[in-house]
Amino acid sequence: MSATSAFFERLAATDHDPRFDKVRGSVRFDIRDGDQVQRWLLAIDHGRLRVTRDDGPAGTVIRVSAQVAESMALGQMNGLAAITRGEILVDGDLALALRVGRLFPSQTEVRRGAAAEPTSGTG
Template sequence: MTATEAFFERLTVAGQDPRFSKVRGSVRFDIRDGDRLEQWLLAIDHGQMRVTRSAEPATTVIRVSARVADAMARGEVNGVAAIARGEIMVDGDLGLALRIGRLFSREPRLAQRRGVDSGT
């Protein structure tokens, strides 16, 4: 299981996040790994979260490489910084995309503790 798959599995198991009690919308993650495209849809309804593998339309679409998605899921890459570097493209509600960043791990990456840059 990839870090990205584990991330979505955690959201599925949790089913709810009180930090999103005033949020309603959907985010589709288009994750590209070479020629392969994996799509995950996160539907949020006042804190209730539902995750499916789906290509259906969403309020916000986040396009990202599998490498960056896995790094974000492991807490190694900051989403806002990745957007600024052009590693993540957002279509739709940017505010919702930024809020989604709260779902990713905030653990400092091992490379940072060692003073080494991973290049991401």
């Protein structure tokens, strides 16, 4: 299993994240690997997180290569820096995309081993 898939699987197991208590929206990740595109849809409803493999519409769409997604899932790349370099394209609510970027592990969390833990909070 790729680090990206493992990240989304851990996120799917997270029922509630208090950092998103005042957030409502949806973000679809379109992750391109050659001619293939994996899609993950994150629905946020006042802290409740739901992750599916749905390719339906979303308020915000994040387009990224599989290589960049892997680096982010491993805590090796900062999402804001990748957006600035044009490695991540965001259609829709940039503020929501930046907030969702906080779900990815940081280099500090990876060093502490936190990336292996569930993303945050429980019901």
